[in-house]
Amino acid sequence: xxxxxxxxxxxxxxxxxxxxxxxxxxxxxxxxxxxxxxxxxxxxxxxxxxxxxxxxxxxxxxxxxxxxxxxxxxxxxxxxxxxxxxxxxxxxxxxxxxxxxxxxxxxxxxxxxxxxxxxxxxxxxxxxxxxxxxxxxxxxxxxxxxxxxxxxxxxxxxxxxxxxxxxxxxxxxxxxxxxxxxxxxxxxxxxxxxxxxxxxxxxxxxxxxxxxxxxxxxxxxxxxxxxxxxxxxxxxxxxxxxxxxxxxxxxxxxxxxxxxxxxxxxxxxxxxxxxxxxxxxxxxxxxxx
Amino acid sequence: xxxxxxxxxxxxxxxxxxxxxxxxxxxxxxxxxxxxxxxxxxxxxxxxxxxxxxxxxxxxxxxxxxxxxxxxxxxxxxxxxxxxxxxxxxxxxxxxxxxxxxxxxxxxxxxxxxxxxxxxxxxxxxxxxxxxxxxxxxxxxxxxxxxxxxxxxxxxxxxxxxxxxxxxxxxxxxxxxxxxxxxxxxxxxxxxxxxxxxxxxxxxxxxxxxxxxxxxxxxxxxxxxxxxxxxxxxxxxxxxxxxxxxxxxxxxxxxxxxxxxxxxxxxxxxxxxxxxxxxxxxxxxxxxxxxxxxxxxxxxxxxxxxxxxxxxxxxxxxxxx
Numbered sequence: 001x002x003x004x005x006x007x008x009x010x011x012x013x014x015x016x017x018x019x020x021x022x023x024x025x026x027x028x029x030x031x032x033x034x035x036x037x038x039x040x041x042x043x044x045x046x047x048x049x050x051x052x053x054x055x056x057x058x059x060x061x062x063x064x065x066x067x068x069x070x071x072x073x074x075x076x077x078x079x080x081x082x083x084x085x086x087x088x089x090x091x092x093x094x095x096x097x098x099x100x101x102x103x104x105x106x107x108x109x110x111x112x113x114x115x116x117x118x119x120x121x122x123x124x125x126x127x128x129x130x131x132x133x134x135x136x137x138x139x140x141x142x143x144x145x146x147x148x149x150x151x152x153x154x155x156x157x158x159x160x161x162x163x164x165x166x167x168x169x170x171x172x173x174x175x176x177x178x179x180x181x182x183x184x185x186x187x188x189x190x191x192x193x194x195x196x197x198x199x200x201x202x203x204x205x206x207x208x209x210x211x212x213x214x215x216x217x218x219x220x221x222x223x224x225x226x227x228x229x230x231x232x233x234x235x236x237x238x239x240x241x242x243x244x245x246x247x248x249x250x251x252x253x254x255x256x257x258x259x260x261x262x263x264x265x266x267x268x269x270x271x272x273x274x275x276x277x278x279x280x281x282x283x284x285x286x287x288x289x
Numbered sequence: 290x291x292x293x294x295x296x297x298x299x300x301x302x303x304x305x306x307x308x309x310x311x312x313x314x315x316x317x318x319x320x321x322x323x324x325x326x327x328x329x330x331x332x333x334x335x336x337x338x339x340x341x342x343x344x345x346x347x348x349x350x351x352x353x354x355x356x357x358x359x360x361x362x363x364x365x366x367x368x369x370x371x372x373x374x375x376x377x378x379x380x381x382x383x384x385x386x387x388x389x390x391x392x393x394x395x396x397x398x399x400x401x402x403x404x405x406x407x408x409x410x411x412x413x414x415x416x417x418x419x420x421x422x423x424x425x426x427x428x429x430x431x432x433x434x435x436x437x438x439x440x441x442x443x444x445x446x447x448x449x450x451x452x453x454x455x456x457x458x459x460x461x462x463x464x465x466x467x468x469x470x471x472x473x474x475x476x477x478x479x480x481x482x483x484x485x486x487x488x489x490x491x492x493x494x495x496x497x498x499x500x501x502x503x504x505x506x507x508x509x510x511x512x513x514x515x516x517x518x519x520x521x522x523x524x525x526x527x528x529x530x531x532x533x534x535x536x537x538x539x540x541x542x543x544x545x546x547x548x549x550x551x552x553x554x555x556x557x558x559x560x561x562x563x564x565x566x567x568x569x570x571x572x573x574x575x576x577x578x579x580x581x582x583x584x585x586x587x588x589x590x591x592x593x594x595x596x597x598x599x600x601x602x603x604x605x606x607x608x609x610x
Contacts, residue, residue, distance in 0.1 A: 038396060040531065085578060092585065094342065094396070095538050099581045102531050106574030114568055226407060226527055233400045266411035273404045274389070281393035 005136035010255060012135065016144040018251025019151020020213075023206030024224060025231035025243035026158060027199035033175035033238030034195045036094070037086070040101040042203050043225030044108035049074045049204025050216035051112050054121045063126040063212070070208045071201040078200025082193045109221055120217035143212060150209060155244055162240055171195055175238055203228075227254075230269055234276045236286025245284060297546075304452055308445045316448060322556050323451045324512050326549035327458055329536040331505035336534065337543030338466055339498050340478040344399045344530050345406030348386065349503040351525035352379045352409065353510025358426040358520035359419060368432050368441050369450075372511045379507025380500050387499030391492050394481075403527060410525040425521025429514050451512050455549075458505050462545050465501070474498055478543075539580050541587030550588045 024046055031039050049070050056066035081104060089096045124130065129146040132139040162168035173181045174191045182188045207220070214220065231250050235242025253272055257265030276284060307319055328350055335341040356375035360366055366374070390401040413420045420426065431447055433439045440446035465471055473494050476484035484491050514520040523529070532555065540551020558576070562569035584591050 032396075036396075038399075085582065088582060092581075095336070095534075095542070096581045096585065098342075098531075099535060099538055100578050102535060103574040103577035103581075106570045106577070110568050110571035110574065114571070222526075222528060226403075229400065229403065233397070233404075237396060263415050266414060267408055270404050270408040270411060274401065274408065277397060277401050277404065278389060278392055281397045283397075 002136065005138040008135050009138055009140055010259060012140065012144060012148060014252040014255035015151070015248075016147040017255050018247045019147045019154075020206050020210050021227055021231055021251050022151050022155060022244060022247035023202050023209070024228040025235065025247050026155075026240065027202035027206075028228050029232045029235065029238055029240065029243040030171070030195055030202075031199040032232065034171060034178075035086070035090075035097075035192055037097045037101065038094075038229075039196075039199070040098065040225065041081075041104040041108060042200075042228055043221040043223075044105040044112075045074055045078065045200045046203040046207040046210075046224055046228075047216070047218065047221040048077070048108050048112055049207030050123070050211040050220065051116050051121070051207075052204065053208035053211055054116070054123050054216050057123055063124070067205070067208050071205040074204030074207075075197040075201025079193045079197030081200075082196040086196065087189060087192070105221070105225075109218060113218060116216075118218070120215045121211075122215050123211035125212035147209060147213075154205075159240065167194070227269075230273050233283055234273055236280075236283030239283065239285040242283055242285035301456065305449075308448060313444070316444060318556065318560060320444070320448045320451055320516055321513075322553050323448070323455050324509050324516060325533075325536070325552040325556055327451075327455045327512070328506055328509035329533050329540065329548035329552040330455075330459060330462065330545055331502045331509065332533055333537050333542055333545055333548040334462060334465070334474075334498055334502040334505070336537050337545075337548070338471065338478060339474045339495065341495060341499065342396075342399045342534070343402040343502075344527070344534070345402030345404070346502075346506055346533050347525050347527065347530045348402070348406035348409050349379050349383065349506030350510035350513070350529065350533075351406075351413065351520075351522075352382060352503075353507030353512075354514040354520040354524045355413065355420055355426065355510075356507070357511035358429045358514035361429050361432060361515060362426060365432075367438075368515060371432075371515075372454075372508065375511035376504050376508040379510070380504030383500045383503030383507075384496060386503065387496035390499065391495045403530070406525060406527060406530060410522060410527075413522050413525050421521075423522060425519055425523075426514070427519045429518050429520065431515045447516060451516070454508060454512060458508065459545060459549075462505070466545070470494070470497075535577060539577065539587055541589030541591075544587075544589045547587050547589030554588060 024042065028039060028042050031037055031042075052073055053063075053066040053070040056069050057063050060066065085100055086097070089100065125143040126146075129142040131142050133142045133145060134140070162172060170181065170186060170191050174186075174188055174195075178188050181191070207216075210220070227250060231243060231246035233246075234249060235244070235246030249272065250269060253268050254265065257268045261268070280286070304319075304323075308316055311319065328346075331349065332343065332346045335343055335346075353375045356378050357371050360371045360374065361368070364371075386402070386405050390398055390405065393401055413425075414423060416422075431442050433442055441450055466474065473484065473489050473491070476487070476489070477491050477494060481491055510520075510524065513524070533552075536551035536555045537548040538551070539554060540549065541547025558573065559569065562572055566572070580587070586594065
């Protein structure tokens, strides 16, 4: 394998990893921006997405339906959680949210184990992308290329939605000054439910997309939540562009670190996070210290 | 204020008498409970008294456990010295951790503590020659104490040692939070800007409380390694950080005794539920959510609130006089 081809496959690998991480990070950062909540259940909802996707894919016989429906279902679960429980707690301090989202993570993880059993489940990649493509003469899984494209499309879609739609406007306004938005006659609570649902749905989308790559397993929740935290912290909590930059940085550090310096790859990610926080305590694009 | 002290002494007496009445498996659970209680109480200094929420308190626990495990396996130092050294080592390292982490506040502070804990986790995984890698350190002995003291090698003797550490640390923490130092900590908790304007260098106080909290957390870890006979990366996994934070909050933060009760509640509930149902974590999660909704002050808050409510009618009568 030529050096160039190797480098190219590594770069595409890192980009596909970044795409998966981006879905997690952007949901987490949206939720934080609006509600100042660090959602500990994010990893569990990502996992829930993968398992719901598995069932839907088997039931409908097509991956594409799962890709659309699973995020909607998990998003609805998230919105219901906001309506039923989080809404009662906005006057309380941060520890309350920590406890309830941690509780939700336990409940979701255990519910998944009860419903789908303890084993990891194989989700086949969609037929269209199950083969390989050749990059500079080297075979490469087509599904990873699809992930890169999906990540890029979603990033642009979310960015445009935030910039150009009314909902995007409300989300940005609420994250800057919720009281003012409320005073202008907008139901801020509805925005919060919506954003929590959307954030959870995005995590689930990441889960469904990751499933063909890593199989749907219970371990995916606890490892991935820390990655998501790292991304959001590096990028700056509440910053959309920050979550994109964070996902790219972490994706590249993970893939290249694992290949070239496997002994230090894990430590690199946290060193990167420490470094960013020491230099800019609010993250690269964050506002608050 | 007399009844809490009487109750506390009665409780301590019960704990001291426990080995005479409880079967062996219950004593194992109780020893673990004492160690976890110490761990949770150490975090309360930061969370409850200074409002420094840490997502990475396992760093202290794991450091203490690995340090004591390594020393017990590779040196011939007696157990109490090992535990003291591991505690001091954790405290000294925590000065550096505190210095870095207090550059930030709020959520960023929490995330920095998490980053540091994860860094240790990564190191423990990879530095195989010292930490044993993914296997961890196994076969850690409860070595005989100084001057041929063999008490600590027995389970009961070790339980008393752990209990003494817990009670000693509790008394130390109580003195600390009642001292002028503790008043500054509470000042930081309530309004840091005001405390700064009163002329206190709050950063130094925060670094100091991080160092003390980590040292005591390290003490708990240093006890856990010889208790369990192993130290592995699970002692540095972030999940335990979340769990200990929950013990503090469920027990009642800012009370010292609450987190110990929280740890007991956590451990006993886990033990009971897991013997009844495989899906114990499900009920665990529901109970946490219930606590936040219906008992925001935690277990200790519930207990003292109940006592206060009973005393209230009397107070009203006196007011009318």
